[in-house]
Amino acid sequence: xxxxALQNFDIQVIKQENSFDKIRVDKSNLVDxxxxxxxxxxxxxxxxxxxxxxxxxxxxxxxYCVYSTKLNTQRQISVLLDRNLPKVNSIVDxxxxxxxxxxxxxxxxxxxFENNPDLKRLFMPKGWIGNPLRKDYIADDSRLAWNEVKNA
Amino acid sequence: xxxIISSIDFIYNWGRxxxxxxxxxxxxxxxxEMMQTSAANFDxxxxxxxxxxxxxxxxxxxxxxxxxxxxxxxxxxxLYQQMPEPKYVIAMGACxxxxxxxxxxxxxxxxxxxxxxxxxxxxxxxxxxAALLDAIIKLQKxxxxxxxxxxxxxxxxxxxxxxxxxxxxxxxKDSGINIQYWGVSGDLSxxx
Numbered sequence: 001x002x003x004x005a006l007q008n009f010d011i012q013v014i015k016q017e018n019s020f021d022k023i024r025v026d027k028s029n030l031v032d033x034x035x036x037x038x039x040x041x042x043x044x045x046x047x048x049x050x051x052x053x054x055x056x057x058x059x060x061x062x063x064y065c066v067y068s069t070k071l072n073t074q075r076q077i078s079v080l081l082d083r084n085l086p087k088v089n090s091i092v093d094x095x096x097x098x099x100x101x102x103x104x105x106x107x108x109x110x111x112x113f114e115n116n117p118d119l120k121r122l123f124m125p126k127g128w129i130g131n132p133l134r135k136d137y138i139a140d141d142s143r144l145a146w147n148e149v150k151n152a
Numbered sequence: 153x154x155x156i157i158s159s160i161d162f163i164y165n166w167g168r169x170x171x172x173x174x175x176x177x178x179x180x181x182x183x184x185e186m187m188q189t190s191a192a193n194f195d196x197x198x199x200x201x202x203x204x205x206x207x208x209x210x211x212x213x214x215x216x217x218x219x220x221x222x223x224x225x226x227x228x229x230x231l232y233q234q235m236p237e238p239k240y241v242i243a244m245g246a247c248x249x250x251x252x253x254x255x256x257x258x259x260x261x262x263x264x265x266x267x268x269x270x271x272x273x274x275x276x277x278x279x280x281x282a283a284l285l286d287a288i289i290k291l292q293k294x295x296x297x298x299x300x301x302x303x304x305x306x307x308x309x310x311x312x313x314x315x316x317x318x319x320x321x322x323x324x325k326d327s328g329i330n331i332q333y334w335g336v337s338g339d340l341s342x343x344x
Contacts, residue, residue, distance in 0.1 A: 123223075123259075124259075125222060125223060125320060126321045145314055146266040
């Protein structure tokens with residue numbers, strides 16, 4: 001893959017064993033980079049395979065897996081987020097299928113996606129407290145009858 | 153008077169205990185064992201329970217076969233409330249008895265007895281068809297000991313103390329209900 005074409009976006013290439021090279025980018029350049037990769041004929045990444053969030057204890061990492069159906073190539077774009085105030089620009093304008101992925105990550109990790117058309121909880125009930133897939137999550141909601149034993 | 157009531161009880165309980173119609177309520181892998189129990193090899197029809205009803209309004213027994221999550225619990229409570237009295241519940245499998253291997257999970261209800269009253273606990277992962285038949289036989293023994301004089305007490309005991317909060321979609325405690333004696337006919341020690 002020709003990384004030199006991406007130098008405008010201030011990228012950093014991370015080698016991974018037994019896998020594709022990961023492209024680390026700052027969150028301010030994320031939407032520009034993805035729309036460039038999607039629309040440029042040289043890369044032509046037309047599909048978003050998945051959107052992964054990882055809790056690294058001191059920060060969050062988001063990994064966008066993109067795929068080109070014409071060239072049969074695959075890449076991972078990675079963003080690091082501040083743990084105390086995790087927010088990033090939504091990519092729904094670039095890949096429409098990212099909407100449900102972003103709702104899921106908002107639900108389970110509490111990461112805010114700005115400019116998402118309708119960000120809401122996808123799996124957990126509406127009034128749920130906390131984000132269950134964070135490493136420091138503790139299930140101690142006293143409204144639930146099955147947590148009584150733990151509280152006593 | 154006692155002679156009349158006990159003979160009515162005998163006929164009434166004989167009829168009920170030999171035609172316990174379960175509801176089709178299989179939420180995960182225990183449901184496969186429940187299907188096998190109703191198939192030819194184990195043949196639940198020998199005990200009069202072969203009629204799996206697809207609606208709670210025609211069912212006597214809720215065999216809760218599988219994990220119940222927070223989002224499924226309100227649906228299960230609604231189905232239970234729609235069943236006509238007299239109604240019974242078998243908690244089938246380790247997940248429904250106490251959470252099983254999902255006890256530490258954020259999404260699983262830690263035992264369905266926190267939501268609805270349970271008559272028979274059947275903890276295995278998953279229970280074999282023979283074990284489910286054993287649970288049904290134990291339930292039959294329990295039904296045969298009931299008397300129509302205690303009818304109101306049984307009905308009172310089958311009320312859930314939880315209700316669904318429409319705003320938050322979470323089952324919360326219903327402060328209007330204070331009944332604590334679930335499973336009044338639980339004295340089985342001499343039979344089992």
